[in-house]
Amino acid sequence: MRLRDLATSRITRPIALGAGIVLLASACSGGAESGIEKLIEQQGGGDVDLDLDADGGFSIQTEEGGMSIDEDGNFVITGEDGEVITGNADGDGNFNIESDEGTITGSGEDGDFNIESDEGSFTVSSGSDMPSEWPSDVPEPENYTITTSSVIGTGDDLLIGLVGNTSQSGADFVESYGEDLxxxxxxxxxxxxSEGSVLRVFTNGSWNVSVGVFEGPEGEPQVTVNLVREN
Structure with a gap:
């Protein structure tokens, strides 16, 4: 699997959602776990098997491949053809990726990193503000405070994931943002x-927007908004 394949394949969709999953893992019940599986299936197609580890790791298996990550930042990505990419990342933003194409090492800052090679690029950015890459033809969610945002890829390969909270009830947020869309x-x-969670997916032929609300440990709504380009 070349770097370009990693950045543009359909397995990237579950990986993008994984950023939100990791942040919500400690708050999700078993019912929410099944809801997250449904969300990933709606975004990427095909059957999905999700396993959340109480220690902070998780694994995702789809028809297109899979990914697993443990609490220490070690990860394994398996492509549809069986090729395996392994790597690890630490809390300081340093990372190491190994595949049949060779080894890539690098470092990031404040949760951001960018990989460049002859085969293409793969960029991940995180922050608490609305990403500047958010398309102008997609309404931004209102009454929503972002705690983490992730941006993967650019152009036709753009994927944006938001994790945050809302002053509304979870159901009211999903309803009002759905009306805006x-x-x-x-x-x-x-x-x-399902109990404690609501997931909806909206499309306009160009963009696919999913909204997920899960009940947090104190009963507060935990909200994810994910945007991907339609294939």
Missing amino acids: VSAGFEQASSFE
Whole structure:
């Protein structure tokens, strides 16, 4: 699997959602775990098996491949063809990636890193502000405080993940933001509800926006908003 393949393959969608999953893992119940599986299936297609580790790790298996990461930052990514990429990252932003194509090492700052090679680039950025890459034709969520944002790729390969909280109830947030999306030309593509969680996916033919609300440890709503380019 070349670096470009890693950045642009459909397995990247679960990886992008994984940023939000890791942050929510400590607050999610078993019901929320099944809801997250449904969200990833709606975003990426095919069956998904998700396992959240109480120590902070997680694993995702899809029809396109899989990814697992432990509490120490060691990760394994498996492509559909069986090729394996391994690596590790530490809290200081240093990372190491190994595959059949060779080894890539680097470092980031404040949760950001960028990999450049002859095969392409793969960029991940994190922060508490709305990413500047958020498309102008997609409404920004209101009554929403971002705690973490992640940006993977650019252009047609853009994926943005937001994790935050809202002053509204979870159900009211999903309803009001859904109405904003519909008013902007989106259609609701799917919906999933279980105890303590609500997941909805909206599309306008160009963008796919999913909204997930999970109950936190103190009963407060934990909200994820994920945006990907339609294939």
